[in-house]
Amino acid sequence: MKTTLLLFGxxxxxxxxxxLTxxxxxxxxxxxxxxxxxxEFPEFQKMSSYAVAINESYATDEALIQENDVIAIIPPVSGG
Structure with missing residues (x-):
């Protein structure tokens, strides 16, 4: 099934x-x-943690992905 992947930071x-599709x-x-x-992207193993959202809602590891869902990778945010 095809999905859209949005990546931030x-x-x-x-x-x-x-x-990416x-x-x-x-x-x-x-x-x-x-x-x-x-x-697919071994470099991601360098990120200690990140959140995943499906269709603009945070998702747990058990959440099912559907055809044409938009999945977002949200890395930790730091600032000061």
């Missing part, structure tokens, strides 16, 4: 793009998506 830098197996969860992401 360091995640966009590591992937070399801020938006990706193909995932049917009935993928956020947990399996994270495994896909680490395999």
């Amino acid at each position: 360091i995640a966009a830098d590591l992937a070399g793009n801020s938006s 990706i193909e995932l197996p049917n009935k993928s969860t956020i947990a399996s998506f994270k495994e896909f992401l680490s395999a």
